Amino acid sequence: xxxxxxxxxCPVCGAPVEPGDxxxxxxxxxxxxxxxxxxxxxxxxxxxxxxxxxxxAWAGAPQSHSTPTAPAGPxxxxxxxxxxxxxxxxxxxxxxCTVCGLLQPGPRDHLELDLGWAAGVTDRGRQxxxxxxxxxxxxxxPAADYGVVAVVCDGVSSSVRAEDASESAAIAAxxxxxxxxxxxxxxxxxxxxxxxxxxxxVMALPWTPTxxxxxxxxxxxxxxxxxxxxxxxxxxxxxxxxxxPDPADGIRKLTVDDSWAExxxxxxxxxEGEAEADPRSHAITRxxxxxxxxxDARVITMTPALPGRLILCSDGxxxxxxxxxxxxxxxxSQPPDATPIELARSLTxxxxxxxxHDNITVVIIDxxxxxxxxxxxxxxxxxxxxxxxQAAEQDAExxxxx
Amino acid sequence: MTTFxxxxxxxxxxxxxxxxxxxxxxxxxxxxxxxxxxxxxxEIIIVxxxxxMNYPATKMRAAQQATSAAIDCIRDGVWFAIIxxxxxxxxxxxxxxxxxxxxxxxxEEAKQAVAGLQAQGGTAIGxxxxxxxxxxxxxxxxxxxxxxxxxxxxESETVDELDATLAxxxxxxxxxxxxxxxxxxxxxxxxxxxxLLGSVDIVADPAELTADFAAMVEHxxxxxxxxxxxxxxxxxxxxxxxxxxxxxxxxxxTDKRVPVNDRVSDYPTGAWGxxxxxxxxxxxxxxxAVGDExxxxxxxxxxxxxxxxxxxxxxxxxxxxxxxxxxxxAVAHYTGQAELAQVIQEGLEAxxxxxxxxxxxxxxxxxxxxxxxxxxxxxKLLSKVVDVEDAASxxxxxxSRVEDADEMALDTRSTxxxxxxxxxx
Numbered sequence: 001x002x003x004x005x006x007x008x009x010c011p012v013c014g015a016p017v018e019p020g021d022x023x024x025x026x027x028x029x030x031x032x033x034x035x036x037x038x039x040x041x042x043x044x045x046x047x048x049x050x051x052x053x054x055x056x057a058w059a060g061a062p063q064s065h066s067t068p069t070a071p072a073g074p075x076x077x078x079x080x081x082x083x084x085x086x087x088x089x090x091x092x093x094x095x096x097c098t099v100c101g102l103l104q105p106g107p108r109d110h111l112e113l114d115l116g117w118a119a120g121v122t123d124r125g126r127q128x129x130x131x132x133x134x135x136x137x138x139x140x141x142p143a144a145d146y147g148v149v150a151v152v153c154d155g156v157s158s159s160v161r162a163e164d165a166s167e168s169a170a171i172a173a174x175x176x177x178x179x180x181x182x183x184x185x186x187x188x189x190x191x192x193x194x195x196x197x198x199x200x201x202v203m204a205l206p207w208t209p210t211x212x213x214x215x216x217x218x219x220x221x222x223x224x225x226x227x228x229x230x231x232x233x234x235x236x237x238x239x240x241x242x243x244x245p246d247p248a249d250g251i252r253k254l255t256v257d258d259s260w261a262e263x264x265x266x267x268x269x270x271x272e273g274e275a276e277a278d279p280r281s282h283a284i285t286r287x288x289x290x291x292x293x294x295x296d297a298r299v300i301t302m303t304p305a306l307p308g309r310l311i312l313c314s315d316g317x318x319x320x321x322x323x324x325x326x327x328x329x330x331x332x333s334q335p336p337d338a339t340p341i342e343l344a345r346s347l348t349x350x351x352x353x354x355x356x357h358d359n360i361t362v363v364i365i366d367x368x369x370x371x372x373x374x375x376x377x378x379x380x381x382x383x384x385x386x387x388x389x390q391a392a393e394q395d396a397e398x399x400x401x402x
Numbered sequence: 403m404t405t406f407x408x409x410x411x412x413x414x415x416x417x418x419x420x421x422x423x424x425x426x427x428x429x430x431x432x433x434x435x436x437x438x439x440x441x442x443x444x445e446i447i448i449v450x451x452x453x454x455m456n457y458p459a460t461k462m463r464a465a466q467q468a469t470s471a472a473i474d475c476i477r478d479g480v481w482f483a484i485i486x487x488x489x490x491x492x493x494x495x496x497x498x499x500x501x502x503x504x505x506x507x508x509x510e511e512a513k514q515a516v517a518g519l520q521a522q523g524g525t526a527i528g529x530x531x532x533x534x535x536x537x538x539x540x541x542x543x544x545x546x547x548x549x550x551x552x553x554x555x556x557e558s559e560t561v562d563e564l565d566a567t568l569a570x571x572x573x574x575x576x577x578x579x580x581x582x583x584x585x586x587x588x589x590x591x592x593x594x595x596x597x598l599l600g601s602v603d604i605v606a607d608p609a610e611l612t613a614d615f616a617a618m619v620e621h622x623x624x625x626x627x628x629x630x631x632x633x634x635x636x637x638x639x640x641x642x643x644x645x646x647x648x649x650x651x652x653x654x655x656t657d658k659r660v661p662v663n664d665r666v667s668d669y670p671t672g673a674w675g676x677x678x679x680x681x682x683x684x685x686x687x688x689x690x691a692v693g694d695e696x697x698x699x700x701x702x703x704x705x706x707x708x709x710x711x712x713x714x715x716x717x718x719x720x721x722x723x724x725x726x727x728x729x730x731x732a733v734a735h736y737t738g739q740a741e742l743a744q745v746i747q748e749g750l751e752a753x754x755x756x757x758x759x760x761x762x763x764x765x766x767x768x769x770x771x772x773x774x775x776x777x778x779x780x781x782k783l784l785s786k787v788v789d790v791e792d793a794a795s796x797x798x799x800x801x802s803r804v805e806d807a808d809e810m811a812l813d814t815r816s817t818x819x820x821x822x823x824x825x826x827x
């Protein structure tokens with residue numbers, strides 16, 4: 001076979017090609033020398049991360065990738081297959097190598113964002129082929145206000161497009177929160193609105209119903225901070241912890257999982273140990289997505305008197321330190337002078353070493369001493385209409401483990 | 403315009419080191435309106451008129467009536483011809499070497515020719531099919547369909563001659579085969595039907611021929627898209643273990659593979675109307691590491707060399723036994739249905755060979771599988787060959803007296819499957 005213009009089938013996927021076609025219409029493989037030299041493809045745009053955030057704040061934003069100079073394949077990749085070494089143009093739009101079939105590492109497999117006093121790390125883990133966790137972290141408002149917004153979402157793996165659900169939700173929620181943190185509105189109200197926005201974003205994702213997979217869905221935990229005030233909101237089983245300046249004070253778990261196990265414990269049907277041992281323990285009772293039973297975020301606000309560390313994480317981390325005591329021990333074992341990015345990396349490594357059974361996401365925010373008059377810690381749980389009884393009644397609508 | 407959709411049903415999770423990937427791909431064609439343009443369809447009816455058709459004489463008369471009924475069902479404009487078979491092939495309508503467009507007038511002429519048929523001579527199925535192939539070749543590309551009726555063994559030619567003809571006819575036309583009476587050979591007619599992507603069935607009572615013939619022609623007239631192929635891409639280190647249609651009937655496609663290139667092969671599926679069929683694809687891959695995801699196969703539907711729909715078959719390696727040990731319901735169901743067809747055929751063969759012990763075990767397993775999968779039609783056919791004592795455990799006793807027709811009906815219809823309601827694995 002001398003010239004690509006004479007082939008009748010794509011050499012990569014076997015789809016028929018017309019004489020004169022520059023690219024295979026099915027897998028996007030360049031068919032002519034010209035097309036190969038162009039380094040562009042007729043395929044779909046890159047799916048998933050990289051195009052993620054509207055702002056550079058997102059760790060997967062293009063700044064973390066050098067400008068492609070090598071020819072990119074239909075997937076927009078510039079690296080050869082990690083297993084068989086096939087050239088980048090052999091990677092199809094879905095990210096599979098068209099020679100050996102392996103799904104290539106995605107740009108979201110490991111992402112880090114270091115903003116100094118706030119940082120986040122997300123990792124695919126060792127067992128899942130994709131990272132369906134997503135986080136968004138950005139500074140908002142005047143620097144002197146120490147405004148920051150963080151959102152961690154964990155895609156439900158039994159749902160379609162889980163990785164797109166988590167990413168869309170994180171961006172949508174963070175956009176709402178950033179506008180309020182930079183302004184004067186109520187952080188608690190913004191937190192509820194942010195979860196609504198996340199839900200709308202996930203519901204807007206096009207998807208094809210299948211008998212095997214649920215509609216796109218994810219969890220959400222958010223933090224909005226300004227002038228020493230903190231509002232944390234959540235839907236699902238991603239968590240937030242508060243770590244005071246004195247390790248002797250221990251840590252506080254700010255969230256209550258919307259999970260089957262937690263519902264059993266809260267209603268007194270089971271002890272924590274019994275519930276954890278049940279195969280249903282990780283099924284979540286509330287989530288973000290089209291068929292969610294209720295998406296009103298549960299919100300907790302606080303105005304700590306002393307500086308401290310806010311930790312947001314997905315269950316890929318807390319699975320290995322589920323009880324508050326174990327989490328306290330884990331944090332105690334970390335170097336005391338670790339910066340947020342160092343701590344986020346270290347906790348991620350811990351989860352990977354422990355097995356990395358799920359995607360792992362950790363966001364650490366160091367909140368400084370507030371400039372305003374310190375007030376004692378005041379917690380108000382708002383929007384508590386989602387009572388534990390209701391959560392327990394939702395057993396029938398449980399989702400799979402995120 | 404017909405649109406095709408393909409959907410995969412599988413448990414993509416594999417245990418560490420596992421290399422076999424199974425998936426059921428459901429292909430659905432819709433929107434074809436159920437009709438081809440008349441001028442692009444062609445129908446040939448082949449009737450056995452060997453001497454045995456006179457014993458009893460009702461058989462020949464029934465074949466003539468059935469052929470007439472089938473002729474009546476050929477839509478206006480469809481090209482057609484009638485072949486009468488002995489040890490030679492005789493074209494009885496229209497003029498030798500031609501086909502005629504269907505009209506009220508041409509159908510009447512054809513029926514008169516059929517009415518004048520006299521039974522005498524031998525049986526050479528290959529020779530009949532060869533003539534049909536020649537006649538179809540006189541037309542532009544069409545939806546070519548034939549019906550073949552015989553009552554006896556293919557004895558006026560060698561097996562090699564028949565095989566050579568089948569090879570020449572493959573891909574040129576589809577052929578539904580019917581055996582009338584009980585003197586024909588199931589395996590022989592099954593070979594013809596399988597090669598020509600058609601069905602095979604027994605019509606034990608000649609009186610039932612008319613309705614069956616009319617139904618076959620109606621069915622053929624409902625096809626809108628010719629020559630649809632299932633195209634399977636696999637990665638370099640993978641091999642296709644098998645591809646078979648599993649609903650509405652079991653039809654092995656593995657040996658019908660037509661290579662497109664190193665990693666891509668086509669498997670012919672014939673003509674499609676508005677219908678849905680299930681395929682079981684089994685691919686052997688090189689195991690990945692835990693956490694790896696691999697595309698094990700890309701299954702597409704190809705019409706006129708254009709990909710019209712595709713489904714992905716994946717493999718994900720995990721050390722979570724809860725995930726990897728689940729068997730997808732569709733895969734499990736059709737694995738059972740394929741085994742059901744196989745144990746029926748093996749059981750009947752053992753019975754014929756006088757090996758009652760093997761026959762009892764095989765047909766017992768068949769009774770168990772048929773009951774468990776809710777395949778009532780097969781359960782009913784089985785009950786005429788064995789006494790089922792306990793379907794759950796597969797305990798059966800061979801009946802001492804079995805009608806030939808019942809045994810042949812069980813054999814020919816063993817490949818009919820029931821569909822599964824597909825849910826999560």
